[in-house]
Amino acid sequence: MRNGWGRDAHIPALSALPEFEITAVSTSRQETADETAKHFGIPHAFADPYKMVQHPDVDLVSICVRVPSHHQLGMGALNAGQASLLRMAACGHH
Secondary structure (H helix, E strand, O other), X not given: OOOOHHHHHHHHHHHOOOOOOOOEEEOOOHHHHHHHHHHHOOOEEEOOHXXXXXXXXXXXXXXXXXXXXXXXXXXXXXXXXXXEEEOOOOOOOO
16 A cells, blocks of 8 residues: 555544544545555545545545645535545745
C-alpha cells in the first residue's frame, strides 16, 4: 500500500475522533482504494471520487490531494451537497 497524506495522516487522525466515522475512501485506482479500505476497516472504496460523494453514507468529504486538484474535487463535493475539508500544505515565505 502506498504512503500518502490521506492514508498516513488524515485517516488515522479522523479515526481517532469519536464524532467521526469514515464510511468511504477514494483513490485514483480501485486496487489502492480497496487496499486502503481493507486496512482501515472502511466499508466503501471508490476509484471515482464523484461516485463516492453521491453515496448515501457520505456526508463530509476530506480532500487529501495535491493543491491543483482541490478546486475540481472540492466543487464536485459541494455540488453533491457535501461539506468539505481541504488539506492545505504548510509553507513559509522567506
